Amino acid sequence: MSVDINPEFQRNLWLHLGWQRMMAACIVGFTIAYAIFLVSDYDKLAYAANMLLTIVLGMWGPRRAADSLAEEVASGTWEMQRMSGLSAWSMTWGKLVGGCSFVWYCGFLSLIAYVFVGWKLGFPPGQAGGFWLGIYLVLIGASLAHAVALGVALIRLRKTVQYRRLTITLAQTCGFVVFLAVSGGGTFPVLDESGFSPGVAYVYDSAYSWPLVRAVLGTVFVLWAVVAVFRLMRSELQYRGWPWFWSLFLCFCAVLAAGVAPWPGGGAVGAALPVFAVVAILTYLAALADRRDPIRYRSGLLALRGGDISRAVAEIPWWLVSLAGVLAALAFALTAVSDMSFDEWPPSLSALLLRLRLLTFEHLAETLVLIVLFMLRDLAFLMWLSFGTWRSRSDVTWLVYLALIYWPVGIIMVFAGYSDYITLVLPVASDDIVWSFAPILVQLAVLGVMLRQRWRLATRSEAARSRITA
Incomplete structure (x- = not known):
């Protein structure tokens, strides 16, 4: 009886799990562990294994x-691999598991050493508050980090046809940040366990151990990440995709932001503001991940005009779906803010607003509207960059622009005594409503005209090029 094995998975096993490499990793690893033990003790060996x-x-x-x-x-x-008969799912888990097979082998060798040391030390709870929970946090954090790194590489591949080291570096950095966020040094031992507490998180006002919440959320996000990599792989193989998955992910993140908080009793405001912030951040990330091809956008508009709803929906960019979510979150936040006075707010939120000197409760609703207008300006500027000759450098240029406008320029204006003109660069409303909204509305009008001209030029030049090629 023969068993069919995924060819991509099998190829990666042949490449990375040779018996020489496995034997060398085992000998070198346990030699180093034994040497550390001889010159120190089990505590130091636990730190080294972690x-x-x-x-x-x-x-x-x-x-x-x-x-x-x-x-x-x-x-x-x-x-050549794209034109093979491999399915998107086979390529996804073949690369995700097979490509990291030797990494997991070395990781499990380290884990064996750590469990052995934990047994000798009586299984100390560590920073996770539980020995085995800490190990689970590391494993689930690693699984999520690998999926995120492969997803970022696929997104970068959609945006460029050339191999660049930035793809590896950016993907590795994103994966490592995710790993630290989930694991949190979960297996790391704590020398003085008597006065150590792993922290508490509130899920819809119910208190839970923060490492336990991270473990549950990390598990759920691993499922999201694997499905995301699968859908990106389908897109790379030229399958048509609809934005339903991204829409569901937005809803999931909104529900999560509304329910998980470091404080209890947030009420409607404590739910609305995190939802608004999370959806806004996802909008920026979706805009960066999108290919932002003017011909693709034009194709979607023509399909909509022609009544081809299926094709039009498939061409909807993720950032546009996220922007609709921002508007819905804005309506929710404005309702919550208008129905509550500052004295009724949770003390933690009140203290946060007081620390942000530029923000005042009296103008918080206007500030939220300003944030959405500034988002529209930033997205319009990104599209303007993407539709021109700077298309290949639009991402980096846009990020530099955001970094300069929202941090050094704004800080310089505040400390130089020009706080009255802060609405030129930061979405902070003041007593003068006209001066609060006039600068951003002028910027939006100018960018709208510039974007329309560049859109026409880009679509006409691409259409003429297509006719010449045909």
Whole structure:
């Protein structure tokens, strides 16, 4: 009886799990562990094993996951693989598991050493508040980090046809940040357990251990990340995709932002403001991830005019779906803010607003509207960059623009005594409503005219090029 094995998974196992590499990793790893034990004790060995887990699974793993795709692009075999008979799911888990197989092998060797030391020390709870919970946090954090790194590599591949080291570095960085956010040094031992508390999070006003909440959320996000990689792989294989998955993910994140907080009793305001902030951040991320092709946008508009709803929906960019979510979150936040006085707010939220000197409760509703207008300006500027000759450098240029406008320029204006003109660069409403909204409305009008002209030029030039090619 023969068993069919995913060819992509099998190929990665042949490449990365040779018996020489496995034997060498085992001998070198346990030799180092024994040497550390001889010169120190079990506590130091626990720290060393935990550090090795972080390096192998948190840093090397995401790089290996992104490299499983980037190496094929660099060697010119990616196009051949796309034309093969492999399905998107086979390629997804073949690269995600097979490409990181040696990483997981080395990680489990480190884990064996850590469990052995934990047994000798009586299974100390560590920063997670539980020995086995800490191990689970590291494993689930590594799984999420690898999936995120491969997803970022696929997104970068959609935006450029050339292999660049930035793809690997950016994907590895995103994966490592995710790993730290989920694991939180979960297996790291604590020398003085008597006065240590792992922290508490409130899920719809019910208190839970923060490491336990991270473990549950990390597990759920792993499922989201694997499905996201699968859908990105489908898109790379030229399958038509609809934005339903992104819409569901937005709703999930909104529900999560409304229910999980470091304080209890937030009420409607405590739910509305985090939802608004999370959806706004996802809008910026979706705009960066999108290819922002003017011909694709034009194709969607023509399909809508022609009554081809299926094609029009498939061409809807993710950032546009997210922007609709921002408007819905804005309506929710404005309702919550208008129905509550500052004295009724949770003390933690009140203290937060008081620390932000530029924000006042009296103008918080106007500030939220200003934030949406500033988002429209930023997105319009990104589209203007993407439709011109700077298309290949539009992402970096836009990020530099955001970094300059929202941080040094605004800070300089505040400390230089020009706080009255802060609405030129920051969405902070003041007593003068006209001066609060006039600068951003002028910027939007100017950018709208510029964007319309560049849209016409880009679509006409691309259409003429298509006719010449045909």
